[in-house]
Amino acid sequence: MRRTCLLSLYDLARTDQRVVFIGSDITKRDLEQLAADFPDRFFLEGIYEAHIVGMAAGMALSGKMPYINTIATFLTRRCYEQVLLDVGLHNLAVRLIGSGGGVVYAPLGPTHLANEDIAIMRAIPNMTIVAPCDRDEMARLMPQTLEWPGPIYIRLAKGGDAIVSRAEKPFRIGKAILLREGADVLFVTTGITTQVALTAAEQLAKQGCSAAVLHMHTVKPLDSAALLENAAKVRAVITVEEHTLIGGLGSAVAEVLLESSLAGSFRFKRLGFPDVFTEELGSQNDIMKKYGLDSENLVKTAQALIR
Amino acid sequence: MLDQRSKEQRRAILQVLERARRGHIGSTFSILEIVRVLYEGILRVDPRNPQWPERDRFILSKGHGCLALYLLLAEKGFFPRAELSRFCQFEGILGGHPEYGKVPGVEASTGALGHGFSIGVGMALAARMDRKAWRVFVLVGDGECNEGSIWEAALSAGKHKLDALTVIVDYNKMQSYGSTFEIQDLEPFMDKWRSFGFAVREVPGHDVAALEKVFRALPVEPGKPSAVIAHTVKGCGMPAMENNPEWHHKSKISDEEFAQLYAELGLGRKLNEQ
Numbered sequence: 201m202r203r204t205c206l207l208s209l210y211d212l213a214r215t216d217q218r219v220v221f222i223g224s225d226i227t228k229r230d231l232e233q234l235a236a237d238f239p240d241r242f243f244l245e246g247i248y249e250a251h252i253v254g255m256a257a258g259m260a261l262s263g264k265m266p267y268i269n270t271i272a273t274f275l276t277r278r279c280y281e282q283v284l285l286d287v288g289l290h291n292l293a294v295r296l297i298g299s300g301g302g303v304v305y306a307p308l309g310p311t312h313l314a315n316e317d318i319a320i321m322r323a324i325p326n327m328t329i330v331a332p333c334d335r336d337e338m339a340r341l342m343p344q345t346l347e348w349p350g351p352i353y354i355r356l357a358k359g360g361d362a363i364v365s366r367a368e369k370p371f372r373i374g375k376a377i378l379l380r381e382g383a384d385v386l387f388v389t390t391g392i393t394t395q396v397a398l399t400a401a402e403q404l405a406k407q408g409c410s411a412a413v414l415h416m417h418t419v420k421p422l423d424s425a426a427l428l429e430n431a432a433k434v435r436a437v438i439t440v441e442e443h444t445l446i447g448g449l450g451s452a453v454a455e456v457l458l459e460s461s462l463a464g465s466f467r468f469k470r471l472g473f474p475d476v477f478t479e480e481l482g483s484q485n486d487i488m489k490k491y492g493l494d495s496e497n498l499v500k501t502a503q504a505l506i507r
Numbered sequence: 508m509l510d511q512r513s514k515e516q517r518r519a520i521l522q523v524l525e526r527a528r529r530g531h532i533g534s535t536f537s538i539l540e541i542v543r544v545l546y547e548g549i550l551r552v553d554p555r556n557p558q559w560p561e562r563d564r565f566i567l568s569k570g571h572g573c574l575a576l577y578l579l580l581a582e583k584g585f586f587p588r589a590e591l592s593r594f595c596q597f598e599g600i601l602g603g604h605p606e607y608g609k610v611p612g613v614e615a616s617t618g619a620l621g622h623g624f625s626i627g628v629g630m631a632l633a634a635r636m637d638r639k640a641w642r643v644f645v646l647v648g649d650g651e652c653n654e655g656s657i658w659e660a661a662l663s664a665g666k667h668k669l670d671a672l673t674v675i676v677d678y679n680k681m682q683s684y685g686s687t688f689e690i691q692d693l694e695p696f697m698d699k700w701r702s703f704g705f706a707v708r709e710v711p712g713h714d715v716a717a718l719e720k721v722f723r724a725l726p727v728e729p730g731k732p733s734a735v736i737a738h739t740v741k742g743c744g745m746p747a748m749e750n751n752p753e754w755h756h757k758s759k760i761s762d763e764e765f766a767q768l769y770a771e772l773g774l775g776r777k778l779n780e781q
């Protein structure tokens with residue numbers, strides 16, 4: 201997914217003079233061509249995230265469209281004030297590409313886990329947040345970033361994730377995609393929890409339970425219309441996110457549903473990380489399983505809610 | 508010694524403050540001559556077209572000194588001078604820190620310290636990418652130089668050899684609580700800038716002719732960003748205020764205090780600035 205994202209920047213740079221790339225001491229992989237063919241618009245900078253975000257804002261104030269890539273934790277937490285003020289307050293077309301959203305960097309420990317990136321980015325007015333589920337969807341997202349006004353935070357998954365997005369389901373920033381229809385349960389997902397929910401829906405189908413999967417690749421602005429339309433058809437809504445339960449997808453969905461006329465007409469459950477630092481090592485899958493973000497637990501949760 | 512114009516500008520700022528009764532007045536009087544010289548002869552800007560693409564960019568990174576900027580922008584005609592009377596008012600556009608998109612001529616919203624310099628580096632890089640001749644001036648405070656992001660930006664400006672970029676340091680040796688030498692000593696300050704790749708000039712920061720001479724000779728050295736270290740006095744021109752931390756940010760300024768400030772200026776007290 202990262203590879204698709206960075207390679208697609210080459211095409212964006214070729215077609216649009218505004219496109220500038222800024223990396224913070226990241227790996228060269230997948231960037232050589234961009235660096236070679238557009239040296240004036242390729243900035244491989246030091247390990248000073250606060251500075252590069254401000255620098256990107258200065259470029260955007262001068263008509264450029266900077267795409268910044270580094271590890272998600274450092275691109276959100278380390279330079280939060282620069283993201284909020286320099287990019288958010290000025291409402292600039294800066295694209296923040298965060299590598300390793302959620303627990304992708306599980307073996308590296310809690311300093312490298314972006315479990316709250318969506319929450320803190322959501323709190324910034326003007327910010328758009330997109331978490332594609334696979335590389336094909338990333339390829340569909342990137343050209344649209346040229347036309348989208350204001351800042352975007354792009355949450356990258358681990359890579360090599362199963363392809364579940366489909367070309368016949370048009371991708372539009374801000375428009376959720378119903379990847380599976382269902383009458384009993386609605387899973388609302390973002391990023392790679394979409395794959396987990398689709399697997400769970402298959403398993404539920406074998407047991408006679410019909411589960412829909414609404415892929416909310418854009419967490420902000422949230423597609424409230426699609427959410428309400430699909431929530432109205434089921435008995436239970438379950439949000440699934442590789443993120444703390446505080447302030448992320450589940451919170452955003454709950455806010456919309458509770459303030460709607462549907463409130464109380466269905467059961468509701470959020471799945472994600474509780475209010476703890478996930479300190480386990482191992483793999484992304486290990487940590488997700490421990491905190492119930494695996495298909496088995498999704499099945500169990502759905503069954504319990506519609507029993 | 509301040510000239511007549513500097514005194515009149517101070518009186519105009521006092522008149523603005525008389526309505527708001529609050530503001531970073533010491534900081535404002537510290538940078539007034541720097542901002543004045545920039546707008547009165549150095550910056551290539553067009554008040555009738557604040558977004559003119561070829562303009563020089565000035566960023567007041569120490570946004571709390573904004574009254575000096577507002578006065579010069581009003582005098583140059585970026586917005587009607589009457590707007591000054593609504594400083595910090597609910598319906599006004601001139602807040603206690605300058606805002607981009609709201610105040611014509613303001614290039615970036617500043618106020619949180621340590622932001623404007625990086626923004627200026629990005630602007631200078633954009634000019635280079637487009638092969639444009641416009642320049643970038645960033646005014647930072649000495650206290651602001653406590654922020655790590657200032658030195659991040661300095662590393663980067665040095666790396667990129669941005670000779671279209673000038674950082675001006677308002678070196679009044681005072682920060683909010685007191686002396687910079689006690690709170691966070693910056694010395695050897697010139698050496699720091701040199702070691703980051705800057706060509707450095709020192710200048711007496713209230714000497715209009717000296718400032719102009721330095722600014723007209725920029726860049727200090729081709730192929731290097733310039734650092735102009737302006738030796739200033741916080742609250743300059745007001746003996747009661749000079750080097751007095753109480754006046755860093757002052758609220759609820761009393762009638763008696765205003766009377767004393769006007770008296771110290773020695774210009775009398777005019778109620779309308781026109």
